[in-house]
Amino acid sequence: MQAPMQAGGQMVRPPVPEVDKDNQEFCIFARTTQGTYQNWIFVSLVKGGSAANAMVSSLQSEWGRKLYGRTLISNIGQSVYKDRDAIVKGLKNQIKASIAQSSSAPQAKIMEPLLNQPTSSFQFAFKIRDQSRPADFAKAEGLTLVPKESEVAQLPLDKFKQFFSPESLGSMLGGGTSS
Numbered sequence: 001m002q003a004p005m006q007a008g009g010q011m012v013r014p015p016v017p018e019v020d021k022d023n024q025e026f027c028i029f030a031r032t033t034q035g036t037y038q039n040w041i042f043v044s045l046v047k048g049g050s051a052a053n054a055m056v057s058s059l060q061s062e063w064g065r066k067l068y069g070r071t072l073i074s075n076i077g078q079s080v081y082k083d084r085d086a087i088v089k090g091l092k093n094q095i096k097a098s099i100a101q102s103s104s105a106p107q108a109k110i111m112e113p114l115l116n117q118p119t120s121s122f123q124f125a126f127k128i129r130d131q132s133r134p135a136d137f138a139k140a141e142g143l144t145l146v147p148k149e150s151e152v153a154q155l156p157l158d159k160f161k162q163f164f165s166p167e168s169l170g171s172m173l174g175g176g177t178s179s
Helices: 050-058 062-082 084-101 112-116 134-138 156-163 166-172
Strands: 025-032 041-047 122-128
Touching: 025 062, 025 084, 025 134, 041 084, 041 134, 050 062, 062 084, 062 122, 084 112, 084 122
Parallel strands: none
Antiparallel strands: 025 041, 025 122
């Protein structure tokens, strides 16, 4: 959903999707960590369900942020990395379409190096859509960086279980694994 170009080379804002009053919405962004163009580009608007609604509501308090902040980031990260190839392919197709639509536009041409970047060089971020300012969904402001895939592979509960595993406790107490 990258903004296409007008004839004068100006970016055209994508149409503003209707706000879902019943569910939280997450705006997903991508950029490459290599090359000359490293700006965040809006790629998708994802609707959450009841679990996402509960987590986002809990983030209003300090206690909730400490308890659920990392979980929300991990859940979004897992979704993004699960669909990473499709996300990057869609982004590259949007860039190709923008370039083809306005071949003389410098703003489109400046993104062209992204087409040659490997999928592994892309980084992702998200923000919770501000329902009181629906037109700001594609603005790359107030983003939360999605950690590297290896860092979101385990949910906090998995890390907790791993910490208290017999192998972990045995090594902390100076012993080996117990069998």
